[in-house]
Amino acid sequence: MQFTIEVGRYSPDGTYAESAVPGAPFPAPWDRSPARRYQTYTVDLPEHAVVLDALIAIREYQDQSLAVRCACRSAICGSCAMWINGHSHLACKSKLSAFTKDGKTRVESPPSMPIIRDLVCDMKPFWDKHLAVKPWLQNKQPVPPPNEEYRVSNASMEELIQEVSCISCSACLMDCESFAVNPDFLGPQALAQAYRYAGDPRDAETKERLAEYSKPGGIWDCTHCYECVTQCPKGVAPLDQILKLRKMAVDAGFTNNAGTRHADAFAESVRESGRLNELTLMPKSVGFFNIVEQIKTLPSAFNLIRAGKLPPLIHKKIPGVNRIKTIFERVGGRFK
Amino acid sequence: MKVAFYPGCVSKGACPELYVSAKAIAEPLGLELKELTEAPCTGAGVLSEQNPQLGDALNGLTLAMAESEGADLMTICSTCQGVLSNHNYHLKQDKERMDRANATLADQGFQYGGTTKVKHLLWMLFEDIGIDRVTAAIKRKLTGLKIAPFYGCYILRPEESLGLKERPERKTYLERLIALLGAEPVEYRGATKCCGFPMLTFNREKALAMGGNHIVEAKEKGADLLVTPCPLCHLNLDGQQPDAARVLKKDIGVPIFHLPQLLGLAFGMDPSELRLDHHVVPTKGALEKVELKV
Numbered sequence: 001m002q003f004t005i006e007v008g009r010y011s012p013d014g015t016y017a018e019s020a021v022p023g024a025p026f027p028a029p030w031d032r033s034p035a036r037r038y039q040t041y042t043v044d045l046p047e048h049a050v051v052l053d054a055l056i057a058i059r060e061y062q063d064q065s066l067a068v069r070c071a072c073r074s075a076i077c078g079s080c081a082m083w084i085n086g087h088s089h090l091a092c093k094s095k096l097s098a099f100t101k102d103g104k105t106r107v108e109s110p111p112s113m114p115i116i117r118d119l120v121c122d123m124k125p126f127w128d129k130h131l132a133v134k135p136w137l138q139n140k141q142p143v144p145p146p147n148e149e150y151r152v153s154n155a156s157m158e159e160l161i162q163e164v165s166c167i168s169c170s171a172c173l174m175d176c177e178s179f180a181v182n183p184d185f186l187g188p189q190a191l192a193q194a195y196r197y198a199g200d201p202r203d204a205e206t207k208e209r210l211a212e213y214s215k216p217g218g219i220w221d222c223t224h225c226y227e228c229v230t231q232c233p234k235g236v237a238p239l240d241q242i243l244k245l246r247k248m249a250v251d252a253g254f255t256n257n258a259g260t261r262h263a264d265a266f267a268e269s270v271r272e273s274g275r276l277n278e279l280t281l282m283p284k285s286v287g288f289f290n291i292v293e294q295i296k297t298l299p300s301a302f303n304l305i306r307a308g309k310l311p312p313l314i315h316k317k318i319p320g321v322n323r324i325k326t327i328f329e330r331v332g333g334r335f336k
Numbered sequence: 337m338k339v340a341f342y343p344g345c346v347s348k349g350a351c352p353e354l355y356v357s358a359k360a361i362a363e364p365l366g367l368e369l370k371e372l373t374e375a376p377c378t379g380a381g382v383l384s385e386q387n388p389q390l391g392d393a394l395n396g397l398t399l400a401m402a403e404s405e406g407a408d409l410m411t412i413c414s415t416c417q418g419v420l421s422n423h424n425y426h427l428k429q430d431k432e433r434m435d436r437a438n439a440t441l442a443d444q445g446f447q448y449g450g451t452t453k454v455k456h457l458l459w460m461l462f463e464d465i466g467i468d469r470v471t472a473a474i475k476r477k478l479t480g481l482k483i484a485p486f487y488g489c490y491i492l493r494p495e496e497s498l499g500l501k502e503r504p505e506r507k508t509y510l511e512r513l514i515a516l517l518g519a520e521p522v523e524y525r526g527a528t529k530c531c532g533f534p535m536l537t538f539n540r541e542k543a544l545a546m547g548g549n550h551i552v553e554a555k556e557k558g559a560d561l562l563v564t565p566c567p568l569c570h571l572n573l574d575g576q577q578p579d580a581a582r583v584l585k586k587d588i589g590v591p592i593f594h595l596p597q598l599l600g601l602a603f604g605m606d607p608s609e610l611r612l613d614h615h616v617v618p619t620k621g622a623l624e625k626v627e628l629k630v
Binding site: 177181216221222223224227230246257258263266269276278281285286299300303306307308309312319320324328330331333 | 346348352380382387390393394397440445490492525534535542543546575576615
């Protein structure tokens, strides 16, 4: 079967084949790699072939200058994550036939990562974030005597199986919306690993971890878009782990942040009226005494008023609001 | 066709133009809207993340209200759709969660039996109302307009609870609708990305840059306007657009239409009837392309 592959090429010394044509595919401010050129190849492969088969075939038989990073070819090593048709995937796990669009498949290094050559991005931002969350157990004292182990329950480890499945391929970070605009964001992979250790009963530094992860760049800088859940090839569901960390952090008392204020204000509004009070949500989330941030929201507020989009000044309750109050009381917990 | 209509808080708050236009297009589409006036806010995921049991009970109540109407629940907000779908999926799958939610709702007049289908208007157009009926309602083709779709995360992800694994075509409805109404859909990466709204209160500048970048990309691909089925996206993309332009140091000026507004225009309604004059970013330029005034 014939497949057409359009490959994003980048050469640090600026040498390209004549057939490589310039392209400015994603002219976004977050494009962290220099302009690439796109070279089109045709390969003859069986119907079941994956994208990596095509790239290896090109490198072996057509153009040995093509740089590709890969190793296991079995979705285990995590080396071959790249952009395929504008989203991050493992090239070894992506069937060509499923990714052929308008007669071709486009592969390139993800623009949110720095690039080294062709399809090989620089993984430094990824590993820096990974290390920043201290992805190792910090021992509880006393340590077990020599030749003995820490004993933990099966149930507590089952809770962490999802995060342990991470193969550090970076597919989640490559498609992370928050990372795209905020290079300081720890990102989905690092935070999923953060939960893997914060949620481990053998770890002695959980509270210190939660304090650290609650700082700017941490759990509250995730935009909750579920891209990481969709792109992860191993079912780690990083966003779900970030949400668990948020709950752990709030329960541990790390509440002096806009994220917690936002949730509390949201809950109060729904509990008391059955619906969201948009008028008070923003100032309550920002914090009434955070004058600088309050002032920053003023121009937008004026724009909304001018367009006649100001929420009603007198916030109406829904009929039967007592039922909602009863639900809050019965469930209990923080929002009661 | 009778539907249990769940307008969501924002259409009754900061985006009244969405509520008005959704009501206006019901008749030409043959929809009988039975509004769930006593249904609570979904919690937008914010409440569920800190207290999943609360999310189950609040949304279980809404699902039970639709069930007692004997009709599918129709949303007009991607976020409402995502949260209701998510809780519906888990309540149906997990008997323990369902029993606990119903125990919380005991003697409040509603118990959820697990039969409600939650469907955004966008899905209903293709799956229930039908293309033929939509086509028959078109009185004014939007020929000449280039329209960029903007879905909103929660109508696309996570795929399991939204039923996108069984119905992957739901990821293409906006483009198909734009073409059906006679306009040209703009293909750009931002269509399925995040508008930044969930971060607006935590990290304002980054949230504005996020949404702004997508509009800039659409504009560079020739879009006259964006259309979205999510009023929260609308709040960030329209309501905050002047601020986003300041953060990005770029001139943007691309109007954002709600899905029912676009339908209403194609159904021959007057722009002011659809409250297209109540936007932060003026809709005038885009409307003039189809010889309309606001």
